[in-house]
Amino acid sequence: MSQPSASSELTSQYAAQVSGDLERNVKEQDRIGAEIAELQAQLAALQHDHSVLLNMQQVLGITPAPAEPAAEPAVEPAAEPAASPRTKPRSRKAGTSSRRRTATRASAKKARPAAEPPARPTLVDLVRGHLAEQREPRSTSEIAAALSQEHPDRPVKNTVVRTTVEGLVAKGLAQRTKQGSSVYYTAPDTDRSGDAEPQSGTTE
Template sequence: MSETTAQGTELTSQYSAQVASDLERNRKEQERLTGEIEALQNQLVALRHDHTVLVNIQGALGVPAESDAPAPEPVTAVPTPRKKAVSTGAGKQTTGEKPALAKKKRAGTKAAVATPAPRSAGPKLVDLVREHLTSQAEPRSAAEITTALQQQHPDRAVKTTVVRTTLEGLVAKNQAQRSKQGSSVFYTTPETAAPQADEQTPQQSA
């Protein structure tokens, strides 16, 4: 009886050690997969942010947005497995029609989602920047214009990089002028620069 009890105790100890090892390995694997999922989600968030910035730059340059481009669909962390369709006689006839209908519905849904994507119901950023420059009597930097537009339009995501790109686009179209003071770059409109030249003329003639 004592030998049987000892063998049973030893066997139980071995099983306990094996289970503990398996649990630890399972826990580490879960931590590894969780870290990979979080990294992928962070990459997805960064890509969506870059997409928004690029769309804003495209709108600032006056390039029409591609309405036919499909809107990015949200990605869940853990995809749910698809259930296999039951292959019955009546089901085969309907399964041939359902994918086509599903595609049409999906395409209609994407088109409906893609249509309101560019929230350009209000004025474009290029128009806001041009109006702000026109209302200013002194040159303004991209950062100063960005701060002013953020205060005037708190509902819009105005970024300095997008404003600077918009200003350079206006300079290329001769709708704004660029001046440099030291290492800083300032922008004005031709209408703002003209009165300064007119004011200097009578002083020189006097």
Template sequence: MPENTAPATELTSQYVNQVASDLERNVKEQERITAEVTALQQQLAALQHDHTVLVNMQQALGVAATAPEPVRADSATVPSPRQKATAKSRRQAKAPATEKPAAKKQTGKKAVAKTVQPTLVELVRRHLTEQSEPRSAAEIATALSQAHPDRGVKTTVVRTTVENLVARNQAQRTKQGSSVFYTAPNPPEPTAAPKVETQPETGE
């Protein structure tokens, strides 16, 4: 009995050591993958923040947004097999030529829809025109954020926009202490009509 018990105990000890080693390796691998996922999430958050800032700056410069929307992780799809692509190309080849003008018409509608949305420059100019008192860049950004919550208006972008309007004489800047306020430009003074000189009538 003691001879049989010794090998069994040794085998059990080997299993215990092996399981402990595998468990430790598993924990370290989880920590490594968790650290990589955290780093990737931070990079993604930084890229999304930069994308928002760049889009707002583009709108501040009066340029229509043409950059593609950021791709979400859950929207990524596996490419379809080549056979499906071939079948799709055949269907497109058999499609009548009358469908092309319809596609162009839809593209025109999309372009019109994009141009209908006012730019940040127009929103800031309109807001200043509606105000009777000077407004700071922070106050303008707060008002526009409340009126257009989907635009993601930033104070820094609004300040850049208003300074561009000031440079183009489309807004006025006033400084009170360390604070800077902006107002709409004064309306041009009406030009006086030229006086018509009337000559006295001379008797014949």
């Protein structure tokens, strides 16, 4: 009788231990899942901030300068020892001069392609040019649609256009008018009688 009771007691201990381990495992999964969700939320917020900062950089017309190679030869020949009586100084000078010319040409070839491509107009320039050509106020959706049609290789989003024109309004390079619940934008030198007065301080 003692042996079965001891086996039953041991089984109960194992069952309690397994139940406790299982409960701790579930709690640990919940804790790690919550941490992962929080990290994902932080990552999404950082990605959103990154997108907003890129849009603001484009609105301000800031283009990151590409790393350019040095214009001068990066490697200068080391000082040469005094020529021995058997050395031919003229041939060594000719070789050094040839190496310098080769290095200078290579540097010029590397630096030249960066200046050759024509400067691509920024979205700020495109929006300003579009507003200058219009006689009537235009909404951000109308501006985005027109620019997307004129530049099919350069997709333009409505949110980016809104950020761009608001930046132009802040700089005095565009005017904002409000008609009812809609907001329209015009070039600053557009003269239209009867339209609503520009409301630079009005938020959408």
